[in-house]
Amino acid sequence: MNWKELLTPLNILIVLSGIILMVLIIIIILLLNRNRFKKRLLSVYRDPLLLEKEYQEYFTPARIMGRSQLIEKMALKYGIDLLQIIGINNLWFTELKKHKSKKLYKRVLNYYPERGLFTCFLIALERKDYAAILRNWLDDSEEFLITRRIALSGVGEEFSGEKALDFFREKLPQIREMTGDPLWASRYFAVKILLYDDSDQSSRAVWESIRDPHPLIRKTIASEFQTPNRDKLYNELFRLYLNDPVREVRAAAKDRINHDFTDVYNISIENLQTHEAIHALEHLSSFSKADEDTALRFLDHDNLELRFAAARFLEERGALKRLLEEADLGDRENLKRIDRLLRKSCEVHVSSFLELSAKTNNAGSLYVVTGILADKGEVSLIEPVCRKIFSMNQSTAENIELFDRALLCLNKRGSDQALEYLNDFLRKNRNNDVIVEKILKLLPVRGATIFISNLISFLEDDKFHAREDLRNAICRMDQDLYIQKMLEIIKSDRGTYSHNVRKDALKILIQLKQSFCLQTILENLPILPQHEAREIAGLLTEYDRNEFDRLTEILLESDDASVRSSLISCLPAVDGKSFIKEIRKSLGDADPEVRIASIWALVDFGETKTVSSAIAMLRDPVERVRMEVAMAIAGSGSDNSLLELKDVLFDENEVESVKIPAIRGLGFSESIKSIEILTELLDKTDDFNPVIIKALEGKTSKKEISRLIEIFKDGSPRLRDKLANAFSAMKEEGEEMMVSLLKEDITALKPHICEVLENTGFIENQIRFLKHRDPSLRRKAADELSYIGTASAFRGIVLAARDSDKDVRIAVTRALEQLNNSEGTEILKTLENDPDRKVRKYTAWALERLNSKNME
Known part of the structure; x- marks a missing residue:
């Protein structure tokens, strides 16, 4: 069967019937949808809450806009407020901005002029066909001063005053009348149009409006006013530029001056009043090197507002970053200037130039930045800056200086992140004594929880060198973090920690001044050598005195000699004179360390008679006791005891180990007799030359130098040669004293002093x-x-x-x-x-x- 056979009248009828049926079905569906839309719309009109409760998803913007005509008809039938309830008025307005539609244009004018009138006005300025619609609408309006309604719907929106003049040319009297309106939007609308009318009435209205209360009007006139009276306009612009309180008005006036009045513009900011100078600085030209130099001068000003204005300009121009980049460690004068200026900027919180610090490798810039960040600026910059500096080789003076500044910066203001980095750097460089000592001295207390584990591990390491700095660093931290650890170290078995570690733990415990640790401290004093115990004992005065005396009395009666000797050594430092009787008794103690501690304690107490009477101890069976006693008598005994000591020195049967301490002790004696004994021994023997010369080296007071010169004058050639060596050993201190004696013009001594100075x-x-x-x-x-x-x-x-x-x-x-x-x-x-x-x-x-x- 071919297609011709198919096109029978019956078949054609069947096809047409099917098409008609489909069309009818579609029409029915559309009518049903329309009716459903109308019913739901009517329901929402009667109960607006249904829009949110049931029909929010149904009434989509697309469906609403597609039914604009139906909604409009229903609004005319039931009430215009239906447009607002369903929200179509906003949709019309939005769509009108996107697509210029005359139908929408008319709808907005008819139903929504409150919001859309100004938009319609802007469209009319661009399109003549729309202008005709708007004119008809305006002509049909019975409202008085309908132009005012347009102005108020715009509320200061930008528009072309020149095009608006053509639109409203027939209504200019009405427009000029609006310049006196109490609402600024109406005045702005009028001025914007009158700026382009060259009539005398309009020009006068503009001149009067140049002092309008609203800044937008003043700004608009400053930007757009054209007048043959050039001088008057320049003076008004200059006034606005320097005195108007609103920045946008001043900026507009300055821009206009820059554009049209460069031939007459002349200003000396230094001669302006402060408020005018601030305004002038805010509006310097970003293209002028002279203006940048002016701002740099004001950056150093004492007035903070002037400085702030200058800093803001320099910041916006990028001049502060350039200034930082110019910093050169080789030019210290300019470096100080740059540092001063940038600090001044930071004082008024203009510091964005510091962001350069994270990128620069310029040593001068890093020098300035580390100094500033120690006091001001964003703390997050400290860590990357210090990381960069710490990575530098510490082999040059410049890098060492940068390292010290970065470390101080971290100490003062480093964030937790920066302190974590410092702690890690310290751990990695624990064997670099120079770096470690510097860091330990500047570890900030606020980072105690970060540093303490590191510090304790250093303390436990017997090979760690910077022990004193380490102890001081630990003592600055929160005691709760480590005091139990110190007690554990002190009370542990001897083999657990080295002696150095135990010493440091005890010293730290003493420095903490905790009363509940006093007995532990006193019982463990033997951990410290006696001279170290004496040095640190002064801290014990800050403990409870009654408790200290009670425990001392008990311990001095104890069996342990090392505890007794250590405690006796400390008593002079804590003003323990109440125990002198016990100390004297201890001169005869069975333990030699107790005897030595007692003789030195009596020296420290100034018990001269007791010390002098201890001359018999020079024959003590223990050589070390004899040596210590000899030094004590020589250093603090009376002239009579010095003579007895002289007998020991010249006793051929006395051992050298007793004589040498006696000589050293004579070096500490302030008695002139000590000089005579030493020089006599120097003349008689060569056995102790280095020790005697060392003892004489410290005799540099005027009285001592005078006596030595006299002895030199009368001495044998042998003695003179030896004394010349002693004078040389005195170095600058002795030479200055001899020159001082020369100035006194002592005739008998002068030639001999000159001879000595010649020899030295x-x-x-x-x-x-x-x-x-x-x-x-x-x-x-x-x-x-x-x-x-x-x-x-x-x-x-x-x-x-x-x-x-x-x-x-x-x-x-x-x-x-x-x-x-x-x-x-x-x-x-x-x-x-x-x-x-x-x-x-x-x-x-x-x-x-x-x-x-x-x-x-």
Whole structure:
């Protein structure tokens, strides 16, 4: 069967019937849907809450917009408020903005002018066909000042005043009347249009509005007003720029000046009032280097508001970051300037330039940043900055300086994250003594929980070197974190921890000053060597005194000699004079350590008579006791006891181990008798030369130096040679005292002092100072050489006769005038024949000067 056979009238009828049926079904469905929509819409109109309760998903924006015509008809029948209930008014307005539809345009004007009128107005300015619709709508409106309604629907929205002027040209009187409206939106709308009308009435209205209370109107006039009266406009713009309280108005005025009045603009911010200067700084040109320099000057200003305005401008221009990048450790003056300026910026909380610190490798920038971050700025920057600096090789002075600053920064303001990094860095560098000591001194207390595990592990490590700094660091932390650990170390068996660890734990416990630990401390004092116990014992004074005395009395009667000797050693430091009787008794104790502790305790208490009477102990059976007693008597005994000590020194049968401590003790004695004994022994024997010279080295008071010079004057050549070594060992302290004696002009001693100074190399050293770059050192050298007055001294002086420094030349002249005698002339004649040509030349000049002075 072919297709022609299928196209019979019956078949065609059947197909057509089917199509009609399908169309009818669709129409019925559409009518049913329409009726259902109408019923639900009517239900929502009667009960708006149903929109949310039952029909929220049914009334979709697409379905509502698709039924716009039906909704409009129902609104006209039942009530216009149906549009607002169903929300179609907003949908029309939104759709009108996207797609310009005349049908929507009319609907918005007719049903929703409160919100859509201004949008319709903007569209009308662009499209003439829509402008006609709006004009008709306006003409049909019976509202007085319908233009005001347009203005109020816009509430200050931007529009083309020039195009609006064409639209409202016939209504200009009405527009000018709006400039007096109490509502600013109406005034703004009017001014925006009148700016483009060149009539005198409109121009006058604009001039009067330039002081309008609303900033948008002042800003609009500043930006758009064109007038032949150029001078007046410039003056008004200048006033707005410096005095208007609103930033956007000032910015508009300054932009207009920059654009149209560069030929007349001239300002000196330094001469403005403060409020004007602040405004001027806020609106400096971001393209002007001169304005940047101005801002930098004000960044150093005492007025914080001026400084803040300058800092904000410099921040926006990127000048603060550039300033930081320019920091150079090699130019310290400029570095100080940059540091000062950037700190000033941070003081007014303008610190975004610090963000550069996380990226820069410039040492100068890092130097400035670490100093600032120690006081100001975002703490999160501290960790990356310190990480960068700590990774640098600590082999240069610059890197060491940066490390110290970074460490101080961490100490003062480092976050927990930064302190965690510091703790890890400390652990990894535990064998670097220099770094460890620095860090331990600056570990912040707020990081105690972070650091304490590390610190205790260092304490338990006997090979860890920086023990004192470690103890101090631990003591700064919260005691609750480690006090039990210290007690555990002290009370543990000897093999558990090394002696050094136990010593440190005891020292820490003493420093904590906890009363409940006093008995434990006193019973464990033997852990410390006696000299260390004496050094730290002063801290025991801060414990309860009655409890301390009670425990001391008990322990001094105990059997343990080491506890007794340690406690006796500490008593002078805690003002334990009430126990002197027990200490004297202990001089005869069976234990040698107790006897030694007792003699030194009596020395510390100033019990001179008791110490002197202990001369018999120089024959103690224990050599170490004899040695300690000898040192104690020599250092603090009376002259009579010193003479008895002298007998021991000159006793050929006494052992060396007793004599050497006696000599050392004489070195600490303040009695002149000690000098006489030491020099006599020095003259008689060579056995103790180094020890005696070491003892004499500390005799540098005026009284002691004078006596030594007298002995030197009268001594044998052998003794003089040995004393010369002692004088040399005194170094600067002794030399300064000898120069001081020279200035007193003691005739009998002067030549001998000069001889000593010659032997010690002092004169040669001062001559070298005559060539020093520091004029003050040259003046001092010339002055001191003039008091010495020997040929070698004056040889140096004449070389400084032509010094560039006036005061040096005056000192030389004063020195040369001292040669104006027979002895001085002889010195100068000797210098005339000096091998050095320069010396001969300057000596001739000095002789001429003296001769001319004698002729006056």
